Amino acid sequence: MLPTSTRSLRIAGVAVLASAALLLTGCAASTGDSGSGDGSKNYQITFLPKNLGNAYFDTSDAGGEKAIKEFKGTYAEVGPAKASPDAQVSYINTLTQKQVGAIVMSANDQKAPCDAIKQARDAGVKVVTFDSDTSADCRDLFINQATAEGIAKVQVDLITKEIGDSGEIAVLSAAANATNQNAWIDLMKKDLEANHPNVKLVDVVYGDDDDQTSFDKTAGLLQSHPNLKGIVSPTTVGIAAAARYLSTSSFKGQVKLTGLGTPNQMREYVTDGTVEEFALWNPGDLGYLAAYAAKALIDGDITGKEGDSFKAGDLGEYKVGKDGTVLLGDPFVFNKDNIGDFKF
Amino acid sequence: MSTTASAAGSTGETRAYRDYGRPLWRRVLLSREAAVIALLILVWIVGYTQVPHFAAPITLTFLLQDMAPVLLIALPMTLIIITGEIDLSVASVMGLSSALIGILTQQGWAFGAAFLVALIVGLVAGLVNGVLVTVVGLPSLAVTIGTLALYRGIAQGLLGSKAITDFPSEWTSLATGNIPGTPLPIVTVLIVVLALVFGLLLHFTPFGRGVYAIGLSADAAAFSGVRITRTKIILFALAGLVSAVAGAYYTLRFGSARGDNATGLELSVVAAVLLGGVSIFGGRGALPGVLAGALLIGAIASALRLAGITSDVINVVTGVLLVLSVVIAGLLGKLRFRRLRIVKS
Numbered sequence: 017m018l019p020t021s022t023r024s025l026r027i028a029g030v031a032v033l034a035s036a037a038l039l040l041t042g043c044a045a046s047t048g049d050s051g052s053g054d055g056s057k058n059y060q061i062t063f064l065p066k067n068l069g070n071a072y073f074d075t076s077d078a079g080g081e082k083a084i085k086e087f088k089g090t091y092a093e094v095g096p097a098k099a100s101p102d103a104q105v106s107y108i109n110t111l112t113q114k115q116v117g118a119i120v121m122s123a124n125d126q127k128a129p130c131d132a133i134k135q136a137r138d139a140g141v142k143v144v145t146f147d148s149d150t151s152a153d154c155r156d157l158f159i160n161q162a163t164a165e166g167i168a169k170v171q172v173d174l175i176t177k178e179i180g181d182s183g184e185i186a187v188l189s190a191a192a193n194a195t196n197q198n199a200w201i202d203l204m205k206k207d208l209e210a211n212h213p214n215v216k217l218v219d220v221v222y223g224d225d226d227d228q229t230s231f232d233k234t235a236g237l238l239q240s241h242p243n244l245k246g247i248v249s250p251t252t253v254g255i256a257a258a259a260r261y262l263s264t265s266s267f268k269g270q271v272k273l274t275g276l277g278t279p280n281q282m283r284e285y286v287t288d289g290t291v292e293e294f295a296l297w298n299p300g301d302l303g304y305l306a307a308y309a310a311k312a313l314i315d316g317d318i319t320g321k322e323g324d325s326f327k328a329g330d331l332g333e334y335k336v337g338k339d340g341t342v343l344l345g346d347p348f349v350f351n352k353d354n355i356g357d358f359k360f
Numbered sequence: 361m362s363t364t365a366s367a368a369g370s371t372g373e374t375r376a377y378r379d380y381g382r383p384l385w386r387r388v389l390l391s392r393e394a395a396v397i398a399l400l401i402l403v404w405i406v407g408y409t410q411v412p413h414f415a416a417p418i419t420l421t422f423l424l425q426d427m428a429p430v431l432l433i434a435l436p437m438t439l440i441i442i443t444g445e446i447d448l449s450v451a452s453v454m455g456l457s458s459a460l461i462g463i464l465t466q467q468g469w470a471f472g473a474a475f476l477v478a479l480i481v482g483l484v485a486g487l488v489n490g491v492l493v494t495v496v497g498l499p500s501l502a503v504t505i506g507t508l509a510l511y512r513g514i515a516q517g518l519l520g521s522k523a524i525t526d527f528p529s530e531w532t533s534l535a536t537g538n539i540p541g542t543p544l545p546i547v548t549v550l551i552v553v554l555a556l557v558f559g560l561l562l563h564f565t566p567f568g569r570g571v572y573a574i575g576l577s578a579d580a581a582a583f584s585g586v587r588i589t590r591t592k593i594i595l596f597a598l599a600g601l602v603s604a605v606a607g608a609y610y611t612l613r614f615g616s617a618r619g620d621n622a623t624g625l626e627l628s629v630v631a632a633v634l635l636g637g638v639s640i641f642g643g644r645g646a647l648p649g650v651l652a653g654a655l656l657i658g659a660i661a662s663a664l665r666l667a668g669i670t671s672d673v674i675n676v677v678t679g680v681l682l683v684l685s686v687v688i689a690g691l692l693g694k695l696r697f698r699r700l701r702i703v704k705s
Binding site for chain 2: 068069092094095096097098100101102105106107109110113114115125126127128129130131151
């Protein structure tokens, strides 16, 4: 008696598990491949961001989707839940198996995905990186959002315009040894010396990309430099913390603030007048350009070597530079009038 | 156990041993392990016939490459969980091993020598866990959550946010290449060899029977002459050692040594072990089920990815499966316990 009922229970258990799996894989299969693109070219282009649920990549991938719709390809987006170094590999492998036309990805690690990318390219899949590159020898193309020169120049242009091209300014940077920020600050100094003789950079302080430290350093700057007319913060954490300090202080509107920020962090301070303008690139355009670059590779119009050129829809003509890099262009300036269009 | 008791005619029997009252074939066929293996085969058949590209042999290559660290570490983890303990520091030991290999090769060491150092450090890391659990007598959950943070901290301290790349290709090809003429990655050999070693150790030696005895009742095991402290220290040391091997494999496969390599992998290992029918309370489980559990997780993820399902859904599916397997096992256990009480009264 007993064994029989235990057995039937066990069988029931197995059946429940089995049917659950069947159901899940069954519905998985039905939503699977929708076939290759319309024409003879394989315009199945899949975006592989660092991780899903990241507003920045939602914006860039939406730009990619727009481009892919324009040339009637098939857009898809896959990605890991967490941006760990190895997480993208299994997705690249899967896309290789599915024989997509191209993978457009922002790499979590310079090297970790390279082997998988190599396999993908051997199988005829084009690989374009954007936002964050792998080693230059493993992908076809990298879409660079901005150059150091471009980033330095836009910030100098913005701050000098806002303070009337004369007076004291200071920089609130990230960590003292942050490679990117230091390169930009050096370029900004050169630009100021050469083109803005009446503007004096009196101090560079470091907020370590920490909200509270940046907040305190902003307060310190304003105390130690009573004649300060402007602050440049070439880091998204710094500019947001500085804006928060200024917005509640008597310096609001008196001391100008600009730098690199994201619309979501800065929206409040642009609306209340603490910050007039700030810069970054437009991730939507970045994704859009990356999708067109993938199309040009699929079409065989370009191979990714220096001097190749291709047309990227509304954005116009682009040229491939050194190391298979395509530059999006000058940084994008956000202000009260356009910030509402961006959701990252 | 009810049938054991009645079959043996003894009345004082209350221990929940496996049901030896049935013929062997029936026991094997109806075990939890068999259910997992059946489910694995089922998923494979569904994938093979329903999911485009799943049938390609390269699916197996990618699946084994992806799951290799989980399959490797699941072996010692199974034994540890059967004794009623747990080791959550395994992924951190992988990261430590990866960081050490990276930093030593960068200093000009040969890869083989760096690998050896990583193995020794892995072994020591495991020994530390074992000693803290047994000699000091702390709960393994607390100890290994602590060393999870500690070993990961050391790994990230060694390398910072740097990644060390450019490993010699004769080593990386070991992790990325296939056994010639098959779709099986070379690491399969290591998995099979270690699975046989651990399988023999657990299922065919006095040491292995000691492992089960500790999990069922540590006191009873101690009275029967099982050397609990020694057994547990050996198991934790083995876990450290195998984790270091997995860390080296991981480093070679991705060609990138980083302190944050394999973060969170310990949970995949524990999930595979539990899905494979090992009781988290100890005393119950078998290695074939665990290997099938790990492959099942990999096969489901692979099939869903090929079908274009997003990662969050894949996590949900794996999670639901794990919960279902534990719930069903729990319900069966409860039902049997209730019947046992009826029988006894």
